[in-house]
Amino acid sequence: MRAGDLPLIPDGTEGREWAERELADPRYAAAEPTPLDLLAQAINEMLESLFGAGAPAGLGPAVLVGLAxxxxxxxxVAFAIWGRPRLSRRTAAATPLFGEDHVRSAADxxxxxxxxxxxxxxxxxxxxxxRALARSMIDRGVVAARPGATAQSFARSAARAFPALTRPLVETASAFDDVRYLRRPGSRDDYERVTAxxxxxxxxxxVSDEGAAVASGSRS
Known part of the structure; x- marks a missing residue:
């Protein structure tokens, strides 16, 4: 083999220049995915994650974007017609209230x-x-049931749905706290206020749906 037939081995700098010239060829740029292709790929991955299967291979990027x-x-449109999803009544009904170990209906x-x-x-x-007052609002989907919610935080959430009853709701929550936690004796007037x-x-x-709101608060 003659010396002229030996393959050329470039050094580092020359090899990088060769690679840059090769990649500058227009055929490589044409093979890169367009922004529309990338969007279509993202939509296809979303469909696959949601439904367990990707879009049919025959659909082009424009069709996938249109479907999305x-x-x-x-x-x-569904949100505009039916509003946001309500809490599951079964899940809400299974949530104890204010330290109560078992669950009872509002009527009970x-x-x-x-x-x-x-x-x-x-x-x-x-x-x-x-507790009957709170359970009733949960069953109606007005206030969210949240384990560990305090009476006061629950009253504030209820007041957003019934602003005209803000003061009575806060007062009844205070009456509950006084009797339940502060060990202050209750009275007929307090009971009648809660009942009213x-x-x-x-x-x-x-006036508003608090079903998805968080009735937050730490357990007292």
Whole structure:
């Protein structure tokens, strides 16, 4: 083999220049995906993650983008017609309230509160009736059920749905806290105030849907 037939081995600088000249060839730029191709690929990956299968191979990028825009438009229309999804009633009904270990319906709580009030046990009657008030709002989807919520945080969430009843709601939450945690003796007036607030909320129509809001607060 003659010396002229030996392959040329460039040094580092010369090799980099050769590579840059080669990659500058227009055929490489034409092979790169366009922004539309990248968007179509992202949409296809989204469809695959949502439905477990990608889009059919025959669909072009423009068709995929059109389908994605159509899906977004349908979601917007659904929200406009039906509003945001409500909390699952089954999930909400399974949430204990304010340190209560077991779950009872609003009707059961009101019934027992009335029995305790008839026996003059105002402390228990106040606690039970306030829990009935809270349970009723959860069942209606007005306020979100959140483990660990305090009576005051729950009252603030309820007041956003019933602004005209803000003061009674805060006062009944305070009556609950006084009896339940501060060990202050309850009275007939306190129980009647809680009962009146419960009745007023039951008869009122919420001005906003707090079903997806967080009734936050630390457990006392």
């Amino acid at each position: 825009l159509l899906a977004i438009a349908l979601i917007v 709580l009101r019934r027992e509160a009335s029995e305790r009030a008839g026996a003059g046990d105002w402390d228990a009657a106040i606690v039970l009736r306030f 607030t419960d009745d007023a909320v039951t008869a009122a129509r919420p």
